[in-house]
Amino acid sequence: MSASAVYVLDLKGKVLICRNYRGDVDMSEVEHFMPILMEKEEEGMLSPILAHGGVRFMWIKHNNLYLVATSKKNACVSLVFSFLYKVVQVFSEYFKELEEESIRDNFVIIYELLDELMDFGYPQTTDSKILQEYITQEGHKLETGAPRPPATVTNAVSWRSEGIKYRKNEVFLDVIESVNLLVSANGNVLRSEIVGSIKMRVFLSGMPELRLGLNDKVLFDNTGRGKSKSVELEDVKFHQCVRLSRFENDRTISFIPPDGEFELMSYRLNTHVSDHGWVAAHRALPWESGPGSFPGSGLCKAGAGESRGFSLPTGEALDLDRVCDREALAQPHRVHGQGQWLGLGKGHPMGRRPPAELLQAVDLGTPAAAGRVALPGAGRAGCLTFPSGP
Template sequence: MIHSLFLINYTGDIFLEKHWKSVINRSVCDYFFEAKEKALEPENVPPILQTPHHYLINIYRGKLFFLAVIQTEVPPLFVIEFLHKVADTLQDYFGDCSEGVIKDNLVTVYEILEEMLDNGFPLATESNVLQEMIRPPTILRSVVNTLTGGSNVGDTLPTGQLSNIPWRRAGVKYTNNEAYFDVIEEIDAILDKSGSTVFAEIQGVIEACVRLTGMPDLTLSFMNPRLLDDVSFHPCVRFKRWESERVLSFIPPDGNFTLMTYHVSSQNLVAIPVYVKQNISFMETGSCGRLDITIGPKQTMGKTVEGLLVTIHMPKAVLSANLTATQGNYTYDLATKVLVWDVGKLNPQKLPNLRGSLSVQSGAPKPEENPSLNIDMKIQQLAISGLKVNRLDMYGEKYKPFKGVKYLTRAGKFQVRT
């Protein structure tokens, strides 16, 4: 299935490669590099590329590309899901999934990849099961392994591999029994010049951190589950219970895991949290232009918009920007032609505004070079779709756990047409 895996950094350097069947030359990545050059943003690189002899399937996580090489036709979403599992596992092991951290733990990374695939097919992909086979690195363990020539690989087969609940290890014990759930939603939206919504949808995920003793059986219910579309669950969730009652019933893995992902596609249900008034114009003759952008809260349910960042990809003809920001700071990169306005926290009483003049090389830019405006933001304690957790119940154990739920809304691909 998966013949090789290449890890590529933001600048296009291959810093790790792993082959399961036969060694495939790095030159196969040239097709990927060509597609990367054509894409304006790393997220816009096509996830599936066809070459004369291979298929290249990639994801972009944490400024890194995970590129899988396939020689025969396979379900592409299956490979994409596995690549995300690799990134999640490295995040769980090392607390970060960056180039520096991976290079510092190359031996452990190769051991993990060797266990996750068997002859190119997924074998062990649950983080808590992998941590029984390959112990997470510590300073003491690294020193002992250096002196004794040992490794992080365990001597026994994980208990989860032999049970009908392979995602949970046996004999789990905690002093403090806790279960936390984070409901995180991303808005993908396109707004026109007047601020009206052209397209809007929400991608949601529920991240869980469960540290409970024994073998607890949990049920999680929502106040309004009917608004969810295209749900996808962790293997621990009993799907028939969800189909009949719209209740999540599951025996959870130990530690951090993604409980479910969902999609809200009805435009009537997607509340855009901010509005944007903008005017970017260029003189047909001469060498100047004008920019005027104002952002304000729209439907935030009384919550504060934080981390507000506006990115504008300018035409190649724009040489400089002489602007005034009523809030935050702006920078203009002459090499990349990107204007970044870091607004910070949105103040409803005094709306942030950025305006001023643009210096243009010669005449107005071509129509196909219109600026593209993107927005990044986050809103704490708010699920913009209106999804609310009703209650969490536990069966099979007698203790009373501590439970908590957090909500977060942030921008996905949030674009404004100029």
Template sequence: MSASAVFVLDLKGKVLICRNYKGDVDMSEIDHFFTLLMQQEEEGLVCPVMSHGNVHFLWIKHSNLYLVATTNKNSNASLVYAFLYKLVEVFTEYFKELEEESIQDNFVLCRMRVGPANVCVCLCACARVCVHACVCAGDKGKSVAMEDVKFHQCVRLSRFESDRTISFIPPDGESELMSYRINTHVKPLIWIESVIEKFSHSRVEIMVKAKGQFKKQSVANNVEIYVPVPSDADSPKFKTSTGHAKYVPEKNLVVWSIKSFPGGKEFLMRAHFSLPSVENHELEGRPPITVKFEIPYYTVSGIQVRYMKIIEKSGYQALPWVRYITQSGDYQLRTNS
């Protein structure tokens, strides 16, 4: 490729990922890009090619990101831009939406490096590699019985049957490699208790307590608790010990959002609503409370990847990376009166 290096920056000019292809341009030159861009925007003359000394910046903007290629040669600009737009296309295929958050969350395509740049990503997603991953069914010697195990068609089943090694050539894009079911009883990771109090046929107060029933060293992210309320409720008032609550009248719900929920912690939310008539609500029933969350670096089943080995014969550097995450799925709890 004509470019010496490629960078992905956020809207403040901070380097999120980068790849140095030729080594003939100092990587610190990218620090001048954002300054040049701000100067041109102030002057009202933004150019797709900018220069600092003998270093040229060819760039595009996508969502909340800048993709920038650097070169000190008289490079083929159309080829460089074709590469940048193709890079957006490839990343979008993998991440669904290419933005700052998706770059930070998808380290499976990245390799970490200590230095000025936070992450150095393998920017060529076209290489075909053979991956061997050994699955350890259980934590600290405890066995886990897996049922209804299903593999993607790329998996070589003979290896798994013989030594529990999953050997495969990854298909393009995102795919589900393996699914399974366990019958082990698992207590709810976020337990919900609710109390509904009715007063004088004119108002309802709802108290919801949420408790993290997982390891204290783990943290649930982006927790959302959906609490059903009567269809004619109005004049909402909320009080929360953490996070924030909002009323969604078109869905007859209160949504309690908690960005970070450590294991072992308890939090409270109180909601007060005015009602025309409490008696009518006995006919509506009591829909369940729904909870959504994700816990990174945590597995409920205890299934672990013991090691990962990548075999790549074309000279492309690929490094293994394993990331665990538990998501809530269909998670409902009954309300109490």
């Protein structure tokens, strides 16, 4: 048993449009939906299935709308929720954006769509490509004579119409992948997976048949070896146009594509991803934690199995002699006058200017007389010399 009625409500629970398919549930029962929803939400026990008496409310929320299906019998809940999400998809393709204003402006077309989407509580034609053939936004005159169903209803290839013509045949294919990593505190990769999808835009004439091969298919044809190195795809979901028997035999994705944009397949690749070089660190800027302070630490992972820790010193532990072992001219923009950086260093030579972040943290103002200012540090202290006058 499926749904008895379908409602579209606003955020206040007001009915924008509805369709009663079976007539076994009073249409006023939907008035109890919003109070029950608010009560369950306050108690922290919100559920996608609510009940009042012998009526069940199965609902989803999209933008500022609630799509609610009611049933008094033992309905197939998964079927009802799949239908509600399909209604959102079809309405979005017709109106670009499903919201309260689009519902009010297109209620005539919505009634037509609801009549075609479901019959006596059972889902019927839910493919938007088929619905767009005989339900259009522009009004059309009925032809005289016996009505004839569209060819796609009785055709074996229901997702593509006949007689499609383009002056220029084009196919666009996008492979979208994202990597999910679970990393421990010491930088080891605990779990990794790749989630991907293949989306296409097809502008081809007639009834073309396309074939798409995976990398292991090319390897098999070139070397003559078996499928020992095949790509282990998990949770694969194909569009209905794909011939599954062909894919199971030789892993070739053969299909007659629908016209326009669609998702060919989605998959998940649960394999070990080698941890290449990556760095995760944070250093507070001088103006974030006070002048002269450089707190921060992190972990640098140079390769598989090799990691090096590092820490950024604070202002008290900063040794200027370790920055450079010879005199180098420096003119920081926050120090007035001509300055020199002196170092008698103990560290390795660095044939470059001192770091700009370090110099910017020194603010002496305008000196009144010539002199030397010692900067604190471990070991020998560096200094800045400047002449008198601005």
